[in-house]
Amino acid sequence: MINIYIILTTSTNLLVGMTNLLSIGQAALYGIGAYLAVLALMVLNLSLLPTLIFVILGTALLSLLVAYPSLRLRGDYFVLATLGFQLIVFTILYNWVSVTRGPYGIPGIPSPVLFGEITIYGIIPYLILSSVFALIVILIFYKFIHSPFGRALKAVRDDELSAQAIGRNVTGLKIWAFVVSSGFIGISGLLYASYVSYIDPTSFNLDEAIFILSAVIIGGTGNIKGPVIGAIFVVVLPELLRFVGLPDSVAANLRQIIYGLLIIVLMRLRPQGLAGEYALK
Amino acid sequence: MLLQFIVNGIIIGSIYSLVSLGFALVYNTTRIFHIAYAVLYMFCPYMLLTFYANLGFPLVLSFILAIIITVLLSLLMEFVIYKPLSKKKSSSNIIMISSIGIMIVVINMIAMFYGNETKIINQDISETVTFGDIIITYTQLAQFFISAFLLGVFILFLKFSKFGIRTRAMRDDDVLCSVFGSDTYKMRIVLFSLSAFFAAVGGGLVAYDVGMDPYVGMPMLLNAVVALIIGGVGRFEAPILGGFIIGILQSLSVWAISARWQDAVTFTLLILFLLFRPQGLLGEKRRAV
Numbered sequence: 001m002i003n004i005y006i007i008l009t010t011s012t013n014l015l016v017g018m019t020n021l022l023s024i025g026q027a028a029l030y031g032i033g034a035y036l037a038v039l040a041l042m043v044l045n046l047s048l049l050p051t052l053i054f055v056i057l058g059t060a061l062l063s064l065l066v067a068y069p070s071l072r073l074r075g076d077y078f079v080l081a082t083l084g085f086q087l088i089v090f091t092i093l094y095n096w097v098s099v100t101r102g103p104y105g106i107p108g109i110p111s112p113v114l115f116g117e118i119t120i121y122g123i124i125p126y127l128i129l130s131s132v133f134a135l136i137v138i139l140i141f142y143k144f145i146h147s148p149f150g151r152a153l154k155a156v157r158d159d160e161l162s163a164q165a166i167g168r169n170v171t172g173l174k175i176w177a178f179v180v181s182s183g184f185i186g187i188s189g190l191l192y193a194s195y196v197s198y199i200d201p202t203s204f205n206l207d208e209a210i211f212i213l214s215a216v217i218i219g220g221t222g223n224i225k226g227p228v229i230g231a232i233f234v235v236v237l238p239e240l241l242r243f244v245g246l247p248d249s250v251a252a253n254l255r256q257i258i259y260g261l262l263i264i265v266l267m268r269l270r271p272q273g274l275a276g277e278y279a280l281k
Numbered sequence: 282m283l284l285q286f287i288v289n290g291i292i293i294g295s296i297y298s299l300v301s302l303g304f305a306l307v308y309n310t311t312r313i314f315h316i317a318y319a320v321l322y323m324f325c326p327y328m329l330l331t332f333y334a335n336l337g338f339p340l341v342l343s344f345i346l347a348i349i350i351t352v353l354l355s356l357l358m359e360f361v362i363y364k365p366l367s368k369k370k371s372s373s374n375i376i377m378i379s380s381i382g383i384m385i386v387v388i389n390m391i392a393m394f395y396g397n398e399t400k401i402i403n404q405d406i407s408e409t410v411t412f413g414d415i416i417i418t419y420t421q422l423a424q425f426f427i428s429a430f431l432l433g434v435f436i437l438f439l440k441f442s443k444f445g446i447r448t449r450a451m452r453d454d455d456v457l458c459s460v461f462g463s464d465t466y467k468m469r470i471v472l473f474s475l476s477a478f479f480a481a482v483g484g485g486l487v488a489y490d491v492g493m494d495p496y497v498g499m500p501m502l503l504n505a506v507v508a509l510i511i512g513g514v515g516r517f518e519a520p521i522l523g524g525f526i527i528g529i530l531q532s533l534s535v536w537a538i539s540a541r542w543q544d545a546v547t548f549t550l551l552i553l554f555l556l557f558r559p560q561g562l563l564g565e566k567r568r569a570v
Binding site: 020022069070072073075076077079080081083084085087088090091092094095206210213214217250253254256257259260261262263264267268271 | 314362365366369371373374375376377378379381382383384385386388389390392393499503506510541542544545548549551552555556559
C-alpha cells in the first residue's frame, strides 16, 4: 500500500507542489485507473505491460476532458471544478450498474501476467512489482523537476505573469502537468485493483480524494521526499495505532482526528509540510 | 405528481437557500472557503438530539440551545484558526486546507461520541396536510416557513440596517472598509455567528424530519456551494435564487430520471456554470483577489 500511495502522492505533488493547483479530483482519476485496469485485464485479457500502457494513456486522455475546461479557471473555482468532477465520476461509477456493477463492486480481478508467463501473485512479488513502479515514478519525477519542463512549471507556479511574459504557454503547461500527473495516478489504480483483486466505487470517493490531498500536504510539497514521507506516514500511522492496542472502531476515528489536527497545525506553522520546500499560494 | 415534486423541490430549496446564504455571508466578505461550515450543519442536530431526546428538554428550548452551541463552535473556529491565519496573510488555499482539517477533526469526534449510524430525533410519523393532490408534512411546512421568514428578514436587514450596509461594504473591499474605521474582525464575529445560525437552523430542521449521521454536512455544503455559484458570488440575494433552482431541479431529476443521478445533474450544472457563466445568474464582475 505504501508504494501505491507513494505513486499517488508523488503525482499529486506535480500539481499541488509544482504548479500550485489544488485538485480534489485525484481519487476520481485513481478510480478511473482502477476500472480501466479491470477492463484491460478482464475483458481484453491483456498482460501487464499492455495493460500498463492502456491504463496510463486511458487515464491521461480522460483527464484531458477535465483539464482542458477546468484549467481556465482560477483559485477556488479550479478546486470546485475538480471537486465537481470527483463527484460526477463517483456517481457514474456507482450508478452505471450495467458496466461497473455499481455498489456491488467487481470481484475476482485476475493477477497481471508479465511477459506471457510469470503471473504476479502473492505478497512478495507484489511488493517487488509495486516497489519497482514506485521507484520508476519517483525517478521520472526526479528527472522532471530538473528538466526544462519542470523548471517551466515552477516558473508558472511562482509567477504566472512573468512566465507568460517570457513566452511560456501557461495554460498549456498546466494542462500538461495535469495530464501527466493523471497518467501516473492511473498506475496506482492498476496496482490497487490487481493487488486487492476487488474494487468498488467507495474506494474512490470524496473522502479518499481528501485523504490523498492531506497525505501530500502533511508530507510536504514541491520536492520528491515530501510526498514520499506523507505517503509513508498516512499508511504507517494506522498500523502504529493498532500496535498501541486501540479497538478498531475508535482507532479509525482517532486516526482521522490526528490527520486533521496535523493539517491544522502544519498549515499554521509550516505550510510547506513536514519535508516540503514550497508553501501553497 | 409533477406538482408534488415541484413543491418538494421548493421546500428543500428553501433549506438550500438558507444554508447557502450562510456560506455566502462568510465567503463573499472574507473570501474564506469555509468547508468546515459543513460541520456546523451537522453539529446542531446532534446537540438537538442531546438536549431533546437525551436530557428531555422541551423542543423549542433544545433547538435554541443547540443553535447557541453551534454558533459558539463557529466562533471558536474563527478565533483559533481563521483569525490567526488571516492576520498572517495566509493564502486562500492554506485557509481552505485548514478548514478541511477542522472538518475532519469535528466529524470524527462526533462519530466517536455518537457513533457512525443514522440517528433519529423525532420518533413519530409527522402529520400531513393535503392541498388537492399535494401532500405536505407539518415538518416540511415548518421548514419552508421558517426558512422563508429568516431569508426575508435577513434581506431587509441587509438592505436597511447599518450592519447590513457595512457587510456589503466589506464584500466590496475589506481593506478599504477597515480604512474607513470599521473593525473588520468585529464584523467577522457577527458574520461567523450569523452564518452558523443559518447552518444550524437548516441542519436542525432537516434532521428533525429525516434524521442525521456524522456525514450529512458535506453533501449539503456542496449543494449550498453550487447554489451560490449558480446564483452568483457577490450578491446576497443570489444564493437564495440558486438554492431554489437547485432544489426544484433536483426534485425534477428525481421525477424524470431517478434519485441516483441527482448529484450528477447538480455537478454537471456546476461545471457548466463555471465554464460559461462563472459570475452566476445575478453576478457582477468578480473583485480581484
